[in-house]
Amino acid sequence: MSNDNKIRPPLTELDINTTAGGFYNGFATSVAVPAKIIISALVVWAIFWPVQSGAVLNGFNGFILGNFAAWYIWVVAFFVIVCFLLALWPAAGRLNLGLDGEGPEFSNFSWFSMMFGAGIGVGMLTWAVAEPVTHFQSNPETIMGLTTGGTEDNIRMAYKWSFLHWGLGAWACYAICGLSLAFFSYRRGLPLTIRSGLTPLFGSSLAGILGHIIDIVAVVATILGVAQTLGFGVDQFVAGLTRIGIGGLTDAEGAASTFGIIVALLIIMGASTLSALSGVGKGIKWLSNINMVLSIILLGFFIIFGATFFGFNAMFIGIWDYLIALPELSFNVFRSDGVEGSESFLLAQWQGWWPVFYWAWWIAFAPFVGLFLARISRGRTIREFVLGAMIVPALMCFVWFAWAGGTAIDLELNGGANGVIFDASNGDKIFAMTNFMLADISAILSWAMTVMIVVLLMTFLVTSADSAVLIVNTINAAGDEGPKARPHILFWGAALAFVVAGLLISGGTTAIQTAMVIGALPFSIVMALMAIALLKAVYNDSRREQAGVPMTHDKIEGATGNGLPSGLDGTPAE
Template sequence: MSNIEPPLTDLSIRTTEGGFYNGFATSVAVPAKIIISILCVWAIFWPVQSGTVLNGWNQFILGNFAAWYIWVVAFFIIVCLGLAVWPTAGKMNLGLEGEKPEFDNFSWFSMMFGAGIGVGMLTWAVAEPISHFQNNPSVIQGITGAGAEDNILTAYKWSYMHWGLSAWSTYAICGLSLAFFSYRRGLPLTIRSALTPLFGRALAGTLGHVIDIVAVVATILGVAQTLGFGVDQFAAGLTRIGVGGLSYGPDAVNDAGESIAGTVTTFGIIVALLVIMGASTLSALSGVGKGIKWLSNINMILSIVLLGFFIIFGATFFGFYAFFVGIWEYVIALPGMSVNVWKSDGVDGSQAFLLSQWQGWWPVFYWAWWIAFAPFVGLFLARISRGRTIREFVLGAMIVPALMCFVWFAWAGGTAIDLELNGDANGVIFDAGNGDKIFAMTAFMLEPISQLLSWGMAVMIVVLLMTFLVTSADSAVLIVNTINAAGDEGPKARPHIIFWGVALGTVVAGLLISGGTSAIQTAMVIGALPFSIVMVLMCISLIKAIYNDGRREKAGVPTTFDEIPGATAPDIPNAPGLQPGE
């Protein structure tokens, strides 16, 4: 007779019956709303104080936790690859035994393609390669030259580093944990369920509430970062197509006498957010219906058209070089880049100081962003991957979206680098703001042919950007409400949808007004820190659960909720050995 017990398949999270919070776990929803509301009020009514305090916290985190962010994401890559090659884990189904995937491979990859390119591609596919082309650790160390031909592959190595396996392993850990414990164990589709092998039934109480609150706050700040960049680019695009008053003119300076040319005005922030959040809140209120599907279809068509334009009419052969040779350089350098931490010597302008500063600006910022964004993308990946094996999920979720990001970087960013490298652009793209670089590049390419064609391309990019922003904000509101409702994905009351739509827009507006995109970046780096600890625990929990399921299978003990006859695991008398929930 086996002494190994079945896993925990029931986690009763208390939700309210009736009233305003009907169906919600008020111990999660109310504190999360209070925290976000305080942040909004603080940023809007005390912008100078909030900016100063947030910056101080950011400096503390960068000084003391930069290594944590670097190493923890390296740990996520190792865990994902380890699960893919581990025989026990690799063949396990993210669902009931024998369950088949809901979507075929083409549809599955298409949806991950949509998640992979995202709104970030429209900003960073051009801005990041060209930024690293001008400056990166090799330039700081004197190994390669800024804006020189010998710096091309280094620029791509770092661009691929930030949007490649590191990013998607972070999402995969969250998505895999949610899928494993929800679809195999039958537990609620919420973050706390992923830690049941470590904490068991205690997660139904205060500990679980705290974990879900941390996830909600991280998600809001992670999505706010995406929307912050999107608002900046949206205003730049509207300015390009002739809408005035949204960005500062070429001679504008701030109180310190520094140029703020091209940055978004407060009026521009408000207009962009009213359009974006208004549309996304209406979409969330209607659910996943015709409107959102229509937007998604437009999104996919315009993405293909824009990418095709860069591949055919941009730097076609340069893109092939950047894609294939750049990936080789990235893969070879990945182990060292993933664990290397530069320490500042405290001397302003020294090489050590500049390397540490650069790492804070780029890898540490990105790792915090991906961690904060993980509940958002992870839940999406989990929902489309039921019935897949763990090996299919890990390799598919890590490699396919990363390759799509690389395609965008190679041809969109490659066209920008090629135009500046051969001298044709003469600084037009270099000098544009990050959000404006894609507009500056397409205008440079098309204006000599036709002003109307150039204007039309700018309109198309603005529409594409709009669809990305609306679908991202809409999905974020629905996902936050799912976590607040103890994993219930059903329809939510309108006031809660409206609250999170308004709250998300207000967070973005407040932080942008108090300190621009850097203020959102600072808040997000701070908010991601506690959730990074939760994600490390998710890794340990997942490994423990898979190991114990392997033992259960050998002993003939049920491993999925449907196999336990007549009762969930807690109703089965405990025997010595492995206890329910482990």
């Protein structure tokens, strides 16, 4: 028997039923309708029964944190290992995420701008200042009595933990999804949807109910993950508008009021829906380029006029501490003894608040960012993808945390801020810091800087929201990247706004966080299977290359030798 018969070409067809004509023309109603029902039910539940929904969500959240914390920690470590293995593995690293010889559609600058803006960009404006400051005051080392919160001996710990949450683990979640989707869609010719990434494990059965369930899980996780980002962003957007001088948007305690939430969402989701209607090549590309330029200007301000040398030390010493501690941090799980207030209880609680929350957030965000990354990364190699979509953005996050957060810590320790920054809410910290820095120079300049940050925040939020709407519609349309009917774009734009508003009004950002952690759990299992399937596919492709068996969909057509599409004749898909 020849090698060609032993090693068959991979699956290149997945016939997902879509509706022809009518309101759902081009959509897989088995995915679109259940996803809409689930999200609509969540909105109604959160708005009309806020107390009950809050109690139930908190109960589920406690169960997940108590029983699945280790799973979240370890599965993200697995994603990091798989990404580096694929980049360093010669047979994998040189593979094109497209047809052989195909080049990328977007320039490196536009590619990185869209990737960063949709991936983590909006979080930078909240957490680049807030997180180092928070960990500077409390972290596992302070709980164990190894360092003292709020003092210089705790600075390195603050950056070690901040870099863990925004470093390789975060981008590995995105990279796994993006690599899988680009590989199976652009090399194999399969639909650009989540289920395609599991074809090496489940084959053509994914065209049926199993595939529908996987895509529904991905849509729900995407909406909840993006809602988490928008929830933080809305709080900060309202804080910025208040700093500019627009009143009536906050309550007596300074938090965003119901009216403020509605105003912010109307602005953000209105602009994002208009951008989504224009598509990824127009609105999203231009918005991404704009927010990248504004980000560089703001970051340059912190580097030049902020804590320049403090940030430099925080950057490089922080990276060193992070990389040295990464193996332990990636696998260590704090176990509670059940005694409230004990050291082990506090450590487990802290891990649930921070690493577990972040891993759930990145996993829930991964269908959206991964599919978006796949769309903009066609024609790049796996090695280029990992370097560009994992290491470079992580370094960019480190730069932001070092100089933005470092400036805040330095101003409090040595610059006479006296709690102005530390006492502000997380969303307001960056505004409090820039206002403090510029107050003695020029009130007009301080106001102008606030306006610029608000504009930058809005472009990040709009980029995330409109990208999410397009991605959800792509999944619902069985991977069709073409134009979608306006009513469906409008529905998901409104649905996203109502999810954020409903959960914020019923329980604040904590309610969104709880819903997101719950929604991320089933998709984390899907992602683990995607990583395994990708490894299997690359390994089998290396065997096909040696045997001279075609691997890309353009070369497979007519090459199966039996008149049947590969993978549908009783042979394994991979």
